[in-house]
Amino acid sequence: MTFSNLVHAVIDGVLTGSVYALMATGLTLIFGVMDIINVAQGVFVILGSYLSYALSVHFGVDPFVGLLITMPTMFLVGIVVERAFIARLKGPEKTAMSILVTYAVSLVIEGALNMIFSTNPVQINNASYVNSSVHLFGMWLPFIYIYGFILASVLLGSLYFLLYRTRFGASVRASLADQTAAALVGIDVKKVSTICFGIGIAVTAAGGMIYGTTNAFNASSSYDLISRLLTIIVLGGMGSLAGALVAGISMIILEDIVAVAWSPVWSNITFFILLVIVLSFRPQGLFGKQSARVA
Amino acid sequence: MNTKGYFFRLASVATLGASSLIAVGAAESSSALAAGSPIKIGISLSLSGDFSSDGIAFQQGYQLWANDVNAKGGLLGHPVVLDIVSDASDPTQVTANYQKLISQDKVALTFGPYSSLLSLPAAQTVSRYGYALVEGAGGAPSVFAAKLHNLFDVSLPVANALQPFAQWVAGLPKAQRPKTASYVTSNDPFTQPQIPVAKKIMSKAGIKTAYSSVFPAETTDYTPIADRVAQAGAQVVVLGAVDVPTVAAFMKAFAQMHYNPKVFVASAGPDQGTQFTSAVTQKAANGMMVPSSWYGGSANPLSKAMVANFIKVHGGTASQISADIAEAYSVGQTIVAAVKATKGFNNAKIIKYLHSGVKIKTVQGNVKFNSLGENFSMTAYTFQWQGANFVQINPATDPNSKKVVFPKPAW
Numbered sequence: 001m002t003f004s005n006l007v008h009a010v011i012d013g014v015l016t017g018s019v020y021a022l023m024a025t026g027l028t029l030i031f032g033v034m035d036i037i038n039v040a041q042g043v044f045v046i047l048g049s050y051l052s053y054a055l056s057v058h059f060g061v062d063p064f065v066g067l068l069i070t071m072p073t074m075f076l077v078g079i080v081v082e083r084a085f086i087a088r089l090k091g092p093e094k095t096a097m098s099i100l101v102t103y104a105v106s107l108v109i110e111g112a113l114n115m116i117f118s119t120n121p122v123q124i125n126n127a128s129y130v131n132s133s134v135h136l137f138g139m140w141l142p143f144i145y146i147y148g149f150i151l152a153s154v155l156l157g158s159l160y161f162l163l164y165r166t167r168f169g170a171s172v173r174a175s176l177a178d179q180t181a182a183a184l185v186g187i188d189v190k191k192v193s194t195i196c197f198g199i200g201i202a203v204t205a206a207g208g209m210i211y212g213t214t215n216a217f218n219a220s221s222s223y224d225l226i227s228r229l230l231t232i233i234v235l236g237g238m239g240s241l242a243g244a245l246v247a248g249i250s251m252i253i254l255e256d257i258v259a260v261a262w263s264p265v266w267s268n269i270t271f272f273i274l275l276v277i278v279l280s281f282r283p284q285g286l287f288g289k290q291s292a293r294v295a
Numbered sequence: 296m297n298t299k300g301y302f303f304r305l306a307s308v309a310t311l312g313a314s315s316l317i318a319v320g321a322a323e324s325s326s327a328l329a330a331g332s333p334i335k336i337g338i339s340l341s342l343s344g345d346f347s348s349d350g351i352a353f354q355q356g357y358q359l360w361a362n363d364v365n366a367k368g369g370l371l372g373h374p375v376v377l378d379i380v381s382d383a384s385d386p387t388q389v390t391a392n393y394q395k396l397i398s399q400d401k402v403a404l405t406f407g408p409y410s411s412l413l414s415l416p417a418a419q420t421v422s423r424y425g426y427a428l429v430e431g432a433g434g435a436p437s438v439f440a441a442k443l444h445n446l447f448d449v450s451l452p453v454a455n456a457l458q459p460f461a462q463w464v465a466g467l468p469k470a471q472r473p474k475t476a477s478y479v480t481s482n483d484p485f486t487q488p489q490i491p492v493a494k495k496i497m498s499k500a501g502i503k504t505a506y507s508s509v510f511p512a513e514t515t516d517y518t519p520i521a522d523r524v525a526q527a528g529a530q531v532v533v534l535g536a537v538d539v540p541t542v543a544a545f546m547k548a549f550a551q552m553h554y555n556p557k558v559f560v561a562s563a564g565p566d567q568g569t570q571f572t573s574a575v576t577q578k579a580a581n582g583m584m585v586p587s588s589w590y591g592g593s594a595n596p597l598s599k600a601m602v603a604n605f606i607k608v609h610g611g612t613a614s615q616i617s618a619d620i621a622e623a624y625s626v627g628q629t630i631v632a633a634v635k636a637t638k639g640f641n642n643a644k645i646i647k648y649l650h651s652g653v654k655i656k657t658v659q660g661n662v663k664f665n666s667l668g669e670n671f672s673m674t675a676y677t678f679q680w681q682g683a684n685f686v687q688i689n690p691a692t693d694p695n696s697k698k699v700v701f702p703k704p705a706w
Contacts, residue, residue: 005526012518110343119347121539121574123547131706133551140525142551145518215515216543216574220347220384224515256519264510264520265482 008139009260013253015145016214018152021248023207023225024232025159025241026200032176032239033196036086036098040106042226044201047109048074048208049124049217050117056126063124063209064147070205078201081105082194106222113219121216130213148210155206156245159199163241172196176239235275237288246286328403334373334640336361336630337380337396338406339417344384348539348570349409349619353431354379356623357406359605364627370634378402382413389413393420403640406626409619410537411435411453411484418446427646429629431622435484439667445642446668447649449625449657451675453562454488456586457533460560460677461493463689463699464531465500471701473530473557477506479520479545480535486562489586490535497531505529517541521548528554534561542583543574550579550706557702560584565680569615572680580680582703588673589621589659590614590685594695597628598658614685625657 027041038044051070055061061069085105089097124130129143163169174182175192183189211217211225232251236243254274255267262270278286328334338357341350361375369375378400382388389408396402405421407414407430414433421428422445430446434453438446464473478494480486487509498504506527510520521544524532532549536542542564549556565571565585572580591602591613601624602613630645632655637644654672655662663672677689679700686697 005523008522008526009519012522016516016518107343114343114347114351119351120570121348121543123543123574125576131547131550133553140552142548144551214544214547216540218348218540220344221540223344224513227513228515252516255516259510259519260523264508264514267519268511268513 004138005260006257007137009256010253011139011141012145013256014249015141015149016256017249017252018149018156018245019207019210020228020232020252021245022152022155022203023211024229024236024244024248025156026203026207027229028233028236028239028241028244029159029172030197030200031233032241033172034086034098034193035095036089036102036197037095037230038102038197038200039099039226039230040081040102040109041200041204041229042222042224043106043109043113043219044074044077044204045208045211045225046217046219046222047077047113048205049212049221050113050208051205052209052212053117053122053124056124060126062127063130063213064151067151067206067209070209071202074205075198075202078198079194081201082197086197087190087194106226110219110222117218119218119220121218121221122212123216124209124212127213142214144210144213148214151206151210155203159203159241162199168192168195231271231275233285235278235285237282237285239289240285240287243285243287328373328640331372331374333376334370334404335376335378335400335402336404336406337378337393337400337402339380339382339389339392339396339408339413341384341409341413342379342381344382345538346384346409346413348567349432349617350381350384352567352570352617352619353409353623355605355609356431356620357627359601359608359620360624360627362608363601363604364631370631370640371638382408384410384413386413386416390416390420393417397421397424397426404630404634404642404645405429406623406630407431407433407448409433411438414438414446414448415441418443421445426642427633427649429626429633429649431626432619434669436488437484439669442667444650444668445646447629447664447670448668449629449662449670450622450659451588451673452669452671453485454492456562456675457489457493457560458496459675459689460584460586461496463677463691464502464558465496467701472500473502475503475505475527475529476531476533477524477527477529477556478504478533478535479506479508479510479524480533480562481512481514481537481541482509483512483535483537485537486535489562490533493533502531512537514541517544518548521545522552525549525552525554530556531558532556532560534559536561536564539564539567539571539574542571546575546579546583546706555703555705558584559703560586560677562586566590566618566678566685568617568685569611570617572615577683579706581682582680582700584677584679584688586675586677587618588676589618590676590678590687591616592684592686592695593658595658595660597656601658612683614683621658625659625662628657629655629662 030038052063055066133140133142171187232247236247258267258270380392405426409432411433415438418428434448480490542561565583566587633645633648661672679688688699
């Protein structure tokens, strides 16, 4: 392994990791505010990929421009799912039940996608930048990864602004800290929860678009995705947005370095060893708060 | 006397005896069917999960065979009914599915699932009930290493699948012969055994290994691995992949890295017809190679008839038909021969017949099993996408082989 290989692996890790961080942010936001473990997040990402694919292939819409349609659509899908299934979950078993309910939702969506698009893998290939790259510092960097990184940065920045610089964000953070106290000071926790679920699903449209331009996918691609997303938010700390960002990027960087320096076979294992070590010393994850886990 | 131990032993003996009776009963009850009543065949297929694409293609192949058999009056006068359940690509679910199919659904015969990963647990399960398991995809050495007497794979044993390809590369005139090769494979029982065979032949011909690596089957981000292959810059890439998305990911990464190997072969993926071309585009597919034992343009009359039937039902062209269809269809043809020869549905007789060294004609070619259930009479071919056509390119001695497009056109 040369120094150039190592630098390339780190750059790849940052570019790809930011997109995973974006997908995981939705998941951790939903858990933080609602105590819901949304195992359907993977299939929502794939639904986002298919929406971008359909717009791109059938209507010639550029995948990035298509986000103006797919993100609001996914927001609405999130609102409907939350109102129809998630809002009904109550009581001490809510978090455990949410796994079953969202798993059922994921199976229904997977079945529907298989019926509509078949199980044949597809890829969003229409845009010219999907297969081209730029030669920088002696290495080829694909445009789609650079654009994906920029998109993820913009969306994560917007999310940060929404959560830390707006009145709605203050309500979300209050709900994140303590739902009962937030309700007592007049925050409509139900409404905040519904909107947060919608936002959490809306970001999957962006993640799904990037995933669909970089990978051939079908509905079953969601299984590999959800395991990775759950791992990211556990490492980062469930409910922590900063944690999702740091864990998403560091996970992919670590995997890429191990794959390049040692062997791809060890990349996942090394990450999980690191995860076990981190959780041994910080059971709440890197940025998680103990109270958030028991809320 | 240890009463507890005595009762435990008694209970164990009783359970074993009961299991054996159920197994014998299940395997033999199927041989006694009322005239004209349907014959049920149990199959577990990956209709969701990682193998769903191939699983659904297998379902089409099995169904096409069943329709064709029923159109000719069924199996010994019994209309064929396929009892297909989904295993979600999960080896644990496969076991549960075959138990259910045999003990609850009372199927008379069982056909195999898709992939070596699922075939082994499937064969082990149906073996306990005395059933034969004829399968179309599951030819990894690890499957046959279990030495199951009831397992029969109608397709080419996978270990030697890349042999004709490697021999073709090694046999190129020295001036044209590539100097370097990269070998990268998923750690799947189907792909991993194929690589050393190809590597040995090509190394012997002086082709140096530029890069060699194994990656986990559950990998989602192929970028660092593909980057390393591209950076190695070998003239030949041998990729051990089980599915289209893996091959597509490498192709895309190579294109983005401006890396154009002279030869690119994948152990599976390019043989999936329209599934492959729709994922990677027809242009990128041009020049891609894959080992297989069947293609849509095969001159085999049985294959021609099947292809015509498939197109009548599903549309498209011969090149767009997945090899999975032929693998599944061959399973059905093998069982037809066995049922006709044994004049019934007795699994013990079917197993004995299939082990007798008999040669059975299928859409993929001849099927003849050795003691492990491997089909050792089938020829390995290499195929290549040339424009919109998927054509046979070797063995060169075969009159159906077309001229190889070499070097592979740029992406």
